[in-house]
Amino acid sequence: MLSWIAALLTGILTAHLAQRLCFPYFWKDALYLMKVIRYGARLEIYKRTSLIVTIVDRFVQQAQRFPEKPFVIFEGVTYTYGDLEARSNRVARLFQDTVKKGDTVALLMNNEPDFISVWFGFCKLGCALAFLNTNIKSRSLLHCFNCCGAKQLVVGADLLDNLEDILPSLQEDNITVWSLGHGNSHPGVHSLLDKIEKSSQEPIAAKRRSISCLKTPTLYIFTSGTTGLPKAAVITHLQSLKAAGGFWAYGGTEKDVIYTPLPLYHSAASLVGIGGTIELGATCILKKKFSASQFWNDCRKYNVTIFQYIGELCRYLCNQPMGENEKDHKVHMGVGNGLRQDVWREFLQRFGEIRMCEIYGSTEGNLCFMNHIGKIGAVGRSNFFYKLIFKYDLVKYDLLRDEPVRDHNGFCQRVQKGETGLLLSKICSQSPFFGYAGSKQLTEKKILRDVFVKGDAYFNTGDLMAEDENNFISFKDRVGDTFRWKGENVATTEVTEILGLVDFIQEASVYGVQVPGNEGRAGMAAVIVRPECTFDGKKLFDLVVRELPSYARPLFIRLQESIETTSTFKHQKFGLVESGFNPSTISDPLYFLDYTEKSYIPLTSSIYASISNGQKKV
Numbered sequence: 001m002l003s004w005i006a007a008l009l010t011g012i013l014t015a016h017l018a019q020r021l022c023f024p025y026f027w028k029d030a031l032y033l034m035k036v037i038r039y040g041a042r043l044e045i046y047k048r049t050s051l052i053v054t055i056v057d058r059f060v061q062q063a064q065r066f067p068e069k070p071f072v073i074f075e076g077v078t079y080t081y082g083d084l085e086a087r088s089n090r091v092a093r094l095f096q097d098t099v100k101k102g103d104t105v106a107l108l109m110n111n112e113p114d115f116i117s118v119w120f121g122f123c124k125l126g127c128a129l130a131f132l133n134t135n136i137k138s139r140s141l142l143h144c145f146n147c148c149g150a151k152q153l154v155v156g157a158d159l160l161d162n163l164e165d166i167l168p169s170l171q172e173d174n175i176t177v178w179s180l181g182h183g184n185s186h187p188g189v190h191s192l193l194d195k196i197e198k199s200s201q202e203p204i205a206a207k208r209r210s211i212s213c214l215k216t217p218t219l220y221i222f223t224s225g226t227t228g229l230p231k232a233a234v235i236t237h238l239q240s241l242k243a244a245g246g247f248w249a250y251g252g253t254e255k256d257v258i259y260t261p262l263p264l265y266h267s268a269a270s271l272v273g274i275g276g277t278i279e280l281g282a283t284c285i286l287k288k289k290f291s292a293s294q295f296w297n298d299c300r301k302y303n304v305t306i307f308q309y310i311g312e313l314c315r316y317l318c319n320q321p322m323g324e325n326e327k328d329h330k331v332h333m334g335v336g337n338g339l340r341q342d343v344w345r346e347f348l349q350r351f352g353e354i355r356m357c358e359i360y361g362s363t364e365g366n367l368c369f370m371n372h373i374g375k376i377g378a379v380g381r382s383n384f385f386y387k388l389i390f391k392y393d394l395v396k397y398d399l400l401r402d403e404p405v406r407d408h409n410g411f412c413q414r415v416q417k418g419e420t421g422l423l424l425s426k427i428c429s430q431s432p433f434f435g436y437a438g439s440k441q442l443t444e445k446k447i448l449r450d451v452f453v454k455g456d457a458y459f460n461t462g463d464l465m466a467e468d469e470n471n472f473i474s475f476k477d478r479v480g481d482t483f484r485w486k487g488e489n490v491a492t493t494e495v496t497e498i499l500g501l502v503d504f505i506q507e508a509s510v511y512g513v514q515v516p517g518n519e520g521r522a523g524m525a526a527v528i529v530r531p532e533c534t535f536d537g538k539k540l541f542d543l544v545v546r547e548l549p550s551y552a553r554p555l556f557i558r559l560q561e562s563i564e565t566t567s568t569f570k571h572q573k574f575g576l577v578e579s580g581f582n583p584s585t586i587s588d589p590l591y592f593l594d595y596t597e598k599s600y601i602p603l604t605s606s607i608y609a610s611i612s613n614g615q616k617k618v
């Protein structure tokens, strides 16, 4: 008897040890997978029963559950769940006869609580919202309205000036502009604040917002376009519910205080941040803008436990001068993406054991990775079961030709473990791709067909990734027509089109180059000057500052006699990207975007040195 028990115990112990040694992540993997399945099951029930609880439904529930609980704290003022429920009702009441269920309303606002009131107010009327990036300039902004068909625009009082030059065009298109201010500051713009305050806070019947299909669009979020202008990614209720489960999947609870310094017009802050706060019933500290110097003080003041980040943000925090008691705070988790290994290590060393949770997934993509283990440098971890849920593959990519490698049958080839490849995600009913509003062509461009067999279809993420022997997935680089700078995606074609507007440029090829000490890539353009013309740095400076948001402006210009193309007549950018912007190794004339001189000035070795060692901020 005793020996039997002893044997059993030894068996359990050995199994436990073996499990610890062979599958060190077993429990973490299993727990995480359980959560994914549980959440998936909830969405499946919605699908089958049509009893769908959307983010706004969830918000209304939470507001009934604890109306007095702080929901958003902004600039020191607390807005409870009840406060924003009432205020969004006022917005809904005000517009109940102006808009119809299924209409789209555009929103151009910086972070503030009324962003949420207006968003939810229109959701309660069954409308979809189009979040406009506040950096976008006139020409592109007008285009956004055509994409999503919005007939109403709500604009923050502080952004009204951005509209000055397109107001007449908006009026011609019968788009009504509402400003979140008092009184009339601009002709043809209606004030909204006074009207909201006078409006009733009586709830609108839930029937008005009810949906019967998870694939109904609820948001349009604009991302950089590959053909020049921003494109509207269609966000359905399905995606918004998935994103809202992010904090929960990482173990967030209603006791958490979440710090959101990212712009709400991006999906990270609105869907993961606000949606996730509501899902938990937690509190969100909303910031108008990220400030590295205020960050830790805010965290201590509000007892922040979770913060949202992008890689750049953690780097800025590491670049701050050392302070006293840097580990003295309650932050135990960061949720975001784009954190690089070196910054990650330094961040933990300085600010203590904070669990950094990477979420990989583009706004429009149909795939998501989460690094539930917290392994430094990885964006996620896969396993057998995960691959059953998310069907993705890494395929060989030809950097010179800028396209996936195809074999003699025309099919792509999977890479080996550890090798870098292009990440593709299979499009099927389980993980659909909803594409871009109003453009079949743009949607088609993101789809790769006949990948492994005739007739299959994959979403092309444009990201090069690698998966190691332990199934950890890490991000390597972006390919194709976009690069990231200052946390925003830049479409090279959009910049190329703008450069083409200046008379002395014959041809331009735009790409991103790495700058030491910075995340992402800075814009650079190889330019051919027309034979009878000369390069005019001042003229080019004026153009890019007028037409492009700051993150999209090329920092460096390289004059060339000719631009190499691939066999398919695409610009050959690989060599340009690799050679960077070092004047001592490049014989072509180089120029640098200088804001003090208000011109593109020759890039000298000393300017190059001060950019490289971080003295000159770019």
Ligand SMILES: *[C@@H]1O[C@H](CO)[C@@H](O)[C@H](O)[C@H]1NC(C)=O
Residues within 6 Å of the ligand: 172, 173, 174
């Ligand atoms: C704007 O409204 C006017 C009057 O209702 C109509 O005649 C005109 O065609 C509309 N314009 C557009 C671009 O829809």
Ligand SMILES: *[C@@H]1O[C@H](CO)[C@@H](O)[C@H](O)[C@H]1NC(C)=O
Residues within 6 Å of the ligand: 301, 302, 303
């Ligand atoms: C933060 O936590 C401390 C200690 O638990 C508490 O005394 C303080 O009131 C909290 N502050 C806020 C803003 O909740």
